[in-house]
Amino acid sequence: MATQIIHSDQIYIEGIANNDSAIIQSIYKKFVPKVISYIRNNSGDEDQAQDVVQEIMILLFNQAKANKLQLSCPFDAYFFLLCKRKWLNELKKASNKGVTINDEYTSNNEPTEEMVTQTEIFEEKQELFDLMFQKLGDKCQEVLKLSFTLKSMEEVAEKLQVTYGYVRKKKSLCTGQLTQWIRENSRFKSLKIT
């Protein structure tokens, strides 16, 4: 990630991360109508547009919470481009033949494009991770889930009625298993930007 000057619109990102209703409200007032009208004019309806907006907002929440979202371009352009690309991808997936969309798929604005790419990489990594997590055995999933929801590993051990040593080891090895799968995955290799 290149170090760049943070845009003053970072307030929207912070607002999303803090679940700040006033900021979210202003995003819906200022930026969402444009997305909705775009999707409605491109084979979608209001509900589908709302779904896209919601997905992108949750994605931004996740990325902001992971401290990996520093805006270097206006929020407006960034948000619109993200929603637009998500919608076009969905159209593509929904059609068997691969619809040709007469639309510029990318923006000409470089900082915006770079920001969008970063977010899309974050999303892909998250999806890949979820997929790998599902591949884990039940016991691993449970130990990991509890390790990150309960306050201490002692509590995890107590909850599962096993020893502290066991859950500690299990946690390391299950995280290790995920590490190994992710390392071996070819998709990860092309996403290797952290």
Next chain:
Amino acid sequence: MNEENYILFDQYLQNELTAIEKENFEKLLQEDQEVASNFEIYKDVQAQLENKFTLEEERNAFTENLKAIAQQNSNLKDKKVINFKPVFYLVAASVLLLVGLFLFDANSKPNFEDFNQFDEAHFIERGEQSDYLKQAEDAFNAKNYVEAIPLFELILNENKTAEIQYYYGVSLLENNKIKEAEVAFLALQSGNSIYKNKATYGLALAKLKQEEYKSCKEILLTIPSDYENYDAVQKLLKELN
């Protein structure tokens, strides 16, 4: 990569190594590229897990807030009138057809309420047991989950059985304590009781209730076809597609 290294990673991140061990580990990171790159991924996985689980509650609150705000704003939306030029009618018609197909699909997302028909509870009383069991059974069958939950908790404290754990999970789910319900079901899912598949189905319904259709489907696909209520599984899967 051997297992020892992953255990070492965890101890290092938890700051549990002695000064010498720590120094050795940091030296290893500098010398061994493979270990170093694995360590980077390990840290990343850790961060992802943290994001996934630690923030679950916050994320749910955020999503709820989003939905409420979206709702408010869509009521205010202005209805735009689009003037179609005649040449566009043909295009519009075909687009409408596509949208129609699309909508048909999108609107048919199943509801939790269509699939939450759980069996009634009929607990076998074992002589000396407290009468909580009977009270819990009655409360559950009357769909009075608020009352049933603390009763189940009392019973589980005395004697943890898969049967009670399952009905406890269902009550939590019905009472919108989705996270707790998931924990209850997860414990059963990893066991081998006759409630294993029922609990898995419960987990899928928990996802359905949260409108997480993708995870719902993924969970349903893990239920074996000999599950007694497999018809419901198939029906839900069909509606999810």
